Amino acid sequence: MSFTSRASCREEVARLLDAAPGLKYKAALSVAYGAGLRAAEVVTLKVADIDSTRMIIRVEQGKGGKDRNVMLSPSLLDLLRAWWKAARPQGWLFPGRDPAQPMTTGQLNRASLFGAFIKMAIPLSVPAILTVVIFTFTLTLQEFVYALTFISSSDQKPVTLGVSTDLIRGNVFFWGEIMAGALIAAIPVAIAYNLFLDRFIAGGAVK
Incomplete structure (x- = not known):
């Protein structure tokens, strides 16, 4: 992949994260994209899994039912700290509607689709929508x-x-x-x- 392609991908991911519906979803999606975790691994993270001393995230029962550690970047740590200060989660890092239960993968996937729609689908559709409006205006006139x-x-x-x-x-x-x-x-x-x-x-x- 070329440098231009990588830069384009980073810009698209940044737009998706900016469009996330709330700090919780932005933090969860940032963990998924920034640390390379699957949705099922993100939603089962606990507050204790974030090790700011060693700058790692502990993933329990991940792919293949194995535990592993992934790197935690300083920018992702800052975002997770902002989320923790705002919501003060106690057990699950990303609790669901019931604080005793974690967020579901469906909720996380919907947040990603929402961001894609707002930041990518709508801007890409604007020229087509404007074209239809202009042609309709012309035909009506x-x-x-x-x-x-x-x-x-x-x-x-x-x-x-x-x-x-x-x-x-x-x-x-x-x-x-x-x-x-x-x-x-x-x-x-x-x-x-x-x-x-x-x-x-x-x-x-x-x-």
């Missing part, structure tokens, strides 16, 4: 058949309909008024496209 069917009063017709029905009479074309109407119809669309141009480009970029 250029609506002809619906307006022709239900609107007969000239002062209520949209520009596109008024140009066709009121400014073209047989072989007589009121070119000045037609050009003015076309310009008026084009201005809102041009403004909308220019406002969101960067978003369109970002959505189509290969990263």
